[in-house]
Amino acid sequence: MKVTLWGTRGSLATPGPETARYGGNTSCVGVVGREGTLLVLDAGTGIRRLAATLDASQRRIDILLTHLHMDHIQGLGFFAPLYRPDVDVHIWGPASTKLSLRERLMRYLSPPLFPVSMRELPCAITLHEVPCAEVEIGEFRVSNALVCHPGPTVGYRIVEAGGSVLTYLPDHEPALSALAFPSLPREWTSGGTLAAEADLLIHDSQYSAHEYLGHVGWGHSSLRQTLDFASLSGVKHVVPFHHDPSHSDADLDRLIGEAIAGAKPACRVTPGLEGTTFDI
Amino acid sequence: MSASKSIQIILARQLASSIATPILLVDPSGTLVYYNEPAEAIFNQRFDETGEMTAAEWTALIAAVDDDRNPLPPDHRPMMRVLTERCPVSQTMWTRSSDGEWRHLRITAFPLIGEKDVLFGAMSIFWEIEGPS
Numbered sequence: 001m002k003v004t005l006w007g008t009r010g011s012l013a014t015p016g017p018e019t020a021r022y023g024g025n026t027s028c029v030g031v032v033g034r035e036g037t038l039l040v041l042d043a044g045t046g047i048r049r050l051a052a053t054l055d056a057s058q059r060r061i062d063i064l065l066t067h068l069h070m071d072h073i074q075g076l077g078f079f080a081p082l083y084r085p086d087v088d089v090h091i092w093g094p095a096s097t098k099l100s101l102r103e104r105l106m107r108y109l110s111p112p113l114f115p116v117s118m119r120e121l122p123c124a125i126t127l128h129e130v131p132c133a134e135v136e137i138g139e140f141r142v143s144n145a146l147v148c149h150p151g152p153t154v155g156y157r158i159v160e161a162g163g164s165v166l167t168y169l170p171d172h173e174p175a176l177s178a179l180a181f182p183s184l185p186r187e188w189t190s191g192g193t194l195a196a197e198a199d200l201l202i203h204d205s206q207y208s209a210h211e212y213l214g215h216v217g218w219g220h221s222s223l224r225q226t227l228d229f230a231s232l233s234g235v236k237h238v239v240p241f242h243h244d245p246s247h248s249d250a251d252l253d254r255l256i257g258e259a260i261a262g263a264k265p266a267c268r269v270t271p272g273l274e275g276t277t278f279d280i
Numbered sequence: 281m282s283a284s285k286s287i288q289i290i291l292a293r294q295l296a297s298s299i300a301t302p303i304l305l306v307d308p309s310g311t312l313v314y315y316n317e318p319a320e321a322i323f324n325q326r327f328d329e330t331g332e333m334t335a336a337e338w339t340a341l342i343a344a345v346d347d348d349r350n351p352l353p354p355d356h357r358p359m360m361r362v363l364t365e366r367c368p369v370s371q372t373m374w375t376r377s378s379d380g381e382w383r384h385l386r387i388t389a390f391p392l393i394g395e396k397d398v399l400f401g402a403m404s405i406f407w408e409i410e411g412p413s
Contacts, residue, residue, distance in 0.1 A: 097395055131395075146287040152395070177290045179297055186284075188293065193284035 001160045004030045007046020008272040010242035018248040023274020026071040027170045037138025047075035065093030067153035077114045085122040092128045094152035101129045148173045148190035149219035157194045164280045167198040170242045173219045182232045195233035199280045205240035223259035241272040288400040302406040308399045310335030324377040343376040358389040362402040384409040
């Protein structure tokens with residue numbers, strides 16, 4: 001599968017010269033399988049650029065939302081295929097205990113927050129609520145599970161026929177589910193089973209270790225925790241992702257370097273830069 | 281290796297491990313997946329030593345009788361009732377573990393039910409009732 005990072009920023013779109021290399025768009029990752037199946041992981045502002053690369057012959061698109069915080073859905077209304085009547089768009093995302101996925105999405109895709117209502121969109125939209133049992137989407141098998149982050153939030157494990165595994169945990173605070181992290185085995189760690197032995201893990205790394213201490217419970221990880229989680233999960237390659245809006249390119253170079261030096265992870269680490277493509 | 285745990289069970293364990301009151305945590309089948317340090321006195325064994333125990337295993341470790349000293353079969357105990365009735369249960373009972381000591385306990389157990397009415401397990405909390413046995 002080919003995995004492209006279209007938005008790597010967390011919380012808030014952060015354009016500007018100081019963030020040009022890591023990118024300012026919020027979470028969005030495109031996954032294309034060998035047979036052409038397209039998965040879009042989250043609909044942050046990066047989804048607009050992804051749409052510009054799509055072939056007109058693309059008839060089905062699956063958008064897998066981890067949760068409905070604004071930085072993960074803000075680009076949805078600007079995703080060009082939603083305005084094409086010949087496209088089937090399947091949106092996967094969590095309901096809440098009281099509201100369906102449709103009702104939750106409608107809160108954004110309706111006035112006054114957005115001028116177009118979901119029911120007015122020309123494409124054919126099918127909604128799927130997660131967490132759910134493992135599903136097959138084209139050549140992918142996709143499993144999901146709730147993970148530690150405020151509000152209903154899932155992570156995804158995507159397995160391509162042939163065995164390549166991608167795990168996507170863009171907003172995740174596994175340290176909150178362990179008194180000392182990492183101390184418990186992976187089956188007792190939030191997201192541990194989703195990430196087990198993955199070929200590529202895209203994981204929340206919003207904070208420095210020092211910043212994390214002031215944000216415990218906010219649902220995000222420090223860079224060091226991300227690397228420790230990757231080691232615990234036995235992944236082969238980890239991509240720190242969901243960068244804090246206050247971190248410039250220079251800050252991220254330094255913080256990631258320091259975290260790698262401290263954690264000495266066994267796996268490969270590639271900083272999450274917008275536009276990067278991985279072939280796994 | 282034990283089976284992977286839902287986030288509801290993971291967070292329940294985290295809560296229990298930071299509480300000074302005895303707490304047991306079971307999965308939907310009744311397997312005891314965790315008990316905290318204060319609860320170790322009830323079993324007279326440490327969780328690190330026993331690990332997870334099936335319902336048959338852990339209920340056999342504890343003799344239980346009601347306030348009239350009638351034996352309580354496993355499916356009449358609060359934790360197992362919660363799993364079948366899917367609603368909170370509060371009751372008093374006497375228990376005895378391998379140390380031979382009878383304890384008079386007030387137990388409150390409640391189910392952990394998630395979205396779409398999925399049962400993830402149950403949690404019970406124990407208070408020892410002061411008084412002669």
